[in-house]
Amino acid sequence: SQELEQSPQSLIVQEGKNLTINCTSSKTLYGLYWYKQKYGEGLIFLMMLQKGGEEKSHEKITAKLDEKKQQSSLHITASQPSHAGIYLCGADETSGSRLTFGEGTQLTVNP
Amino acid sequence: DTEVTQTPKHLVMGMTNKKSLKCEQHMGHRAMYWYKQKAKKPPELMFVYSYEKLSINESVPSRFSPECPNSSLLNLHLHALQPEDSALYLCASSLVVGYEQYFGPGTRLTVT
Numbered sequence: 001s002q003e004l005e006q007s008p009q010s011l012i013v014q015e016g017k018n019l020t021i022n023c024t025s026s027k028t029l030y031g032l033y034w035y036k037q038k039y040g041e042g043l044i045f046l047m048m049l050q051k052g053g054e055e056k057s058h059e060k061i062t063a064k065l066d067e068k069k070q071q072s073s074l075h076i077t078a079s080q081p082s083h084a085g086i087y088l089c090g091a092d093e094t095s096g097s098r099l100t101f102g103e104g105t106q107l108t109v110n111p
Numbered sequence: 112d113t114e115v116t117q118t119p120k121h122l123v124m125g126m127t128n129k130k131s132l133k134c135e136q137h138m139g140h141r142a143m144y145w146y147k148q149k150a151k152k153p154p155e156l157m158f159v160y161s162y163e164k165l166s167i168n169e170s171v172p173s174r175f176s177p178e179c180p181n182s183s184l185l186n187l188h189l190h191a192l193q194p195e196d197s198a199l200y201l202c203a204s205s206l207v208v209g210y211e212q213y214f215g216p217g218t219r220l221t222v223t
Contacts, residue, residue, distance in 0.1 A: 035214075040219065042115075042216040043201070097142075097167055097209070098159075103152070104153055
């Protein structure tokens with residue numbers, strides 16, 4: 001099974017600052033998913049990337065998948081306290097049935 | 112509507128009890144999943160159902176027994192659990208396997 005490494009483990013930023021979270025796999029990915037989780041709650045789907053070089057944006061969040069489909073980044077522009085939470089990247093090697101997750105990045109946004 | 116509901120929200124059970132967790136979705140999704148999440152760890156896949164048939168069991172102990180009575184419902188039957196089984200149990204669904212998964216809010220299980 002493939003392993004996903006996320007960095008950084010935690011991040012504290014001032015409101016209004018930009019930030020980037022990275023997710024790296026040692027294997028080529030079939031699909032890469034970004035989720036957000038508040039502690040003790042369910043995961044909120046953010047974006048899914050499947051094609052090498054793909055980039056998607058939603059509101060102030062942009063996710064990219066590199067050409068080799070082994071690395072993804074999540075970028076938040078002008079962060080707000082509502083962006084705080086745990087960001088998880090998830091990926092599957094083959095058909096999407098076995099989704100495994102990185103360890104997560106704990107994001108704190110100070111007002 | 113991208114809602115997956117789970118009941119109960121919280122459950123405390125003794126090691127000799129039998130209880131069930133319930134998950135429901137009305138999005139017409141044909142793939143449903145159970146995950147287990149320990150504190151400060153990512154979710155770990157337990158079971159996958161595709162078109163109401165169990166397609167993946169990630170070597171989960173038999174004290175956890177999944178059931179998919181119809182395309183909208185997913186149950187997880189619990190029996191003779193251990194304290195280390197205490198965790199957040201998350202249900203998810205997707206249109207079919209390979210599409211993005213939508214998660215429920217989870218059931219916080221405590222085994223005493």
